[in-house]
Amino acid sequence: MKAQHYREMSPDELASQLEELQRHLFDLRAQAVTEKLENSKAVINVRRDIARVRTIIREGK
Numbered sequence: 001m002k003a004q005h006y007r008e009m010s011p012d013e014l015a016s017q018l019e020e021l022q023r024h025l026f027d028l029r030a031q032a033v034t035e036k037l038e039n040s041k042a043v044i045n046v047r048r049d050i051a052r053v054r055t056i057i058r059e060g061k
Contacts, residue, residue, distance in 0.1 A: 001049055006056050018053045021046055 006014065025046045031037040 001052075003052050003056065006053055011057070014053055014057055018050065018057070021050045021053065025050065 006017070009017065025043065028037060028043045028046060032040070032043065037043075
């Protein structure tokens, strides 16, 4: 997702989005360990989305 989309969210929505992304990252890592991960780029994309959300939260919106 683009940073602009995250900037339009409220602080509560950002917090819930961050939790959701962290759960998704955990699931992707579990799939990678069991060799069931189809798209290895997905882990990188989710990590970047988490960084975007944390940055926007830190900015104070």
